Amino acid sequence: MSEPLVEIRDLSVHFRTDRGTAEALRHVSLDLGRGRAIGVVGESGSGKSTLAAALMRLLAANLARLDGSIRFEGRDLLALPLAETMALRGTRFAMVFQDPMTALNPVFTVGSQLVEFQRARRPFAPSAELRERALAMLAHVGIADPARRFHDYPHEFSGGMRQRVMIAAALLTEADLLIADEPTTALDPTIEAQIVALMRHVHAETGNTLMLISHDLGLISQLCDDVVVLYAGTVVETGPMAEVFRRPLHPYTRALVACEIGDDKQHGDLLASIPGETPDLSRVPAGCIFADRCPDAVAACRDRVPDLRAFGPERRAACSRL
Ligand SMILES: Nc1ncnc2c1ncn2[C@@H]1O[C@H](COP(=O)(O)OP(=O)(O)O)[C@@H](O)[C@H]1O
Ligand SMILES: [Mg+2]
Numbered sequence: 001m002s003e004p005l006v007e008i009r010d011l012s013v014h015f016r017t018d019r020g021t022a023e024a025l026r027h028v029s030l031d032l033g034r035g036r037a038i039g040v041v042g043e044s045g046s047g048k049s050t051l052a053a054a055l056m057r058l059l060a061a062n063l064a065r066l067d068g069s070i071r072f073e074g075r076d077l078l079a080l081p082l083a084e085t086m087a088l089r090g091t092r093f094a095m096v097f098q099d100p101m102t103a104l105n106p107v108f109t110v111g112s113q114l115v116e117f118q119r120a121r122r123p124f125a126p127s128a129e130l131r132e133r134a135l136a137m138l139a140h141v142g143i144a145d146p147a148r149r150f151h152d153y154p155h156e157f158s159g160g161m162r163q164r165v166m167i168a169a170a171l172l173t174e175a176d177l178l179i180a181d182e183p184t185t186a187l188d189p190t191i192e193a194q195i196v197a198l199m200r201h202v203h204a205e206t207g208n209t210l211m212l213i214s215h216d217l218g219l220i221s222q223l224c225d226d227v228v229v230l231y232a233g234t235v236v237e238t239g240p241m242a243e244v245f246r247r248p249l250h251p252y253t254r255a256l257v258a259c260e261i262g263d264d265k266q267h268g269d270l271l272a273s274i275p276g277e278t279p280d281l282s283r284v285p286a287g288c289i290f291a292d293r294c295p296d297a298v299a300a301c302r303d304r305v306p307d308l309r310a311f312g313p314e315r316r317a318a319c320s321r322l
Helices: 048-056 082-088 110-119 127-140 159-172 189-206 217-223 241-246 251-261
Strands: 004-017 020-033 037-041 063-072 093-096 177-181 209-213 226-231 234-240
Touching: 004 048, 020 048, 020 063, 020 209, 020 226, 020 234, 037 048, 037 217, 048 063, 048 093, 048 177, 048 209, 093 159, 110 127, 110 159, 127 159, 159 177, 159 189, 177 189, 189 209, 189 217, 209 217, 217 241, 217 251, 226 241, 226 251, 234 241, 234 251
Parallel strands: 037 209, 037 226, 093 177, 177 209
Antiparallel strands: 004 020, 004 063, 226 234
């Protein structure tokens, strides 16, 4: 594993809800290797977006608890003054959100925003050059007639087009860490393939670190070197993508991979074939969080939370039955 760009240690994120405290992430530790493409997988509600939001320091206002550390090149993002984290955002790290309207400003044209997104990285570049780069990137992400669309406002684009504009914006920042949260979920397969090719190209060209969040193992397998498997707010397995998908260790990962290979693959409903439901995160049970649905569980699994243990130099899994 290369030297990590980001080291997340013991990260817990809880939210206040009217049903109590939702423990969205609990004691998450993982490294994002510099220059690696890391896939974060897990079904809906596993904490993927919360992890991205913590990295961006964009957690919802009903945050009840934020513990642990997120070191970016050695500096703890959670301990930095917010202004300093904001300064890193958009220059050192950038994000493609699940909802494109969170990132685009409705009162400025798309083109002017695409130019501004580049300024932090290229403060002295002539505007004409930034404009050319923006137009080229719009064409890359499949926007027809970019020279005309450049002057349109975000609301003049369809949802799928806005998503593509946002991917263009994130790629134009040339950030060292690019976080993409389900970037292609709303797009049709042809456009998805284009975007994947573009992300791969940018990743190869810039050597950026990519954190790709998706419930789609197929997408992850096309782009990622490493994979992190989340279940109900905890990391259950990490390792090189090819190894994890070929020989999953954790019973949850085994189920995910089996669903992907089987004919019953259903996006957003990965575990349809496993009995039981994801746990209520406002009433987290003792012991292993997967025990209720695990085919291998024994009574002892409910006694304590299993550690994320090493299995060889690059692999980890949190299961006391392994
Ligand atoms: N602002 C919030 N308030 C209350 N609960 C939240 C909030 N954000 C996320 N959650 C809960 O945390 C869990 C993880 O959510 P999320 O990170 O969005 O998962 P994913 O992106 O994997 O679908 C879910 O149970 C979700 O309901
Ligand atoms: Mg999400």
